[in-house]
Amino acid sequence: MAVFIVESDIPELTPDFMRLIPEHMQVVQRLFAEEKIIMYAVSEDRTRWWCHIEAEDEVEVMEILGQMPIMPYLRPKIHDLMFYNTAEIGLPKISLN
DSSP: OEEEEEEEEOOOOOHHHHHHHHHHHHHHHHHHHTTSEEEEEEOTTSSEEEEEEEESSHHHHHHHHTTSTTGGGOOOEEEEOSOOOOOOOSSOOOOOO
């Protein structure tokens, strides 16, 4: 599996866009649970969006993004990362072995 960073500007927050946010966040939470998304962020001024996606290739990234209700409003740029490191913050994952 590879890690991709996806970024996009966020357009003006119209009422139609805002109506999609609750459903969009449900999809994002499901994708986190499925470990497809490993990071999701929006700038404080709500003009920029990023997420890190774990996938086999760009085609799979597009399939994952296609599940997100706000995607028709965004123009995502996908970048394949050579490597991805992060510090473990919070509680460690529990192993039941």
